[in-house]
Amino acid sequence: MTSRLGDVFALSLGTYLALLGALVLVDSAGVHRIGTLRLVEGGLGIGLIILGVLSMLAAMRVRKFARQLSRTFGHVRSAEEWHVDDAVVRTVIGDIHLDLRRATLPEGETELTLLCWLGTIQVRAPRDLALDVTAQTFVGTVDVLGTREEGVIRDIAVRTDGYEAAPRRLKLRVSTFVGELLVVRSER
DSSP states (O other), X not given: OOHHHHHHHHHHHHHHHHHHHHHHHHHHHTSSOOOHHHHHHHHHHHHHHHHHHHHHHHHHHSOOOSEEEEEEESOEEOOSSOBOOSEEEEEEESOEEEEOTTXXXXXXXXXXXXXXXXXXXXXXXXXXXXXXXXXXXXEEEEEETTEEEEEEEEEEEEEOTTTTTOSEEEEEEEEEEEEEEEXXXXXX
């Protein structure tokens, strides 16, 4: 887990527990009877608010890009041949499948951010493309170039050898709340 994600997670978890503790205190003190069902509902509500705040923090972290593709429901798939620019691609519920093997990347470094709340993100890159990948999931599986982690709060950062010297470099930021992240390299 990156230190930034750890800080945000610790702050969010602390806020959640403090607010939930306040609800339990109010209920147990008899000031206002809340009941078990309402405590669960209140905890769920607080959790959703914190997830919203986390989402906004993640969006603020993302730099301004030339192109953004946003979809609430549905899948995002790459075309057969396409030109890759700095971009942010996001979906709330759905999958993102990008095949970079027939894509054209400009000289220098290209930044691509893929965000998905609930679903799968799969990226296929050619073997000769230099990659700097940071992949994060709150609950799920992360597999980046053979490095695999499963469970809660998974965070992997992988950079291919010779990244800085490569003529075409892809800085890939991949994140999902619940789902699977897969980044593989294969032949064209």
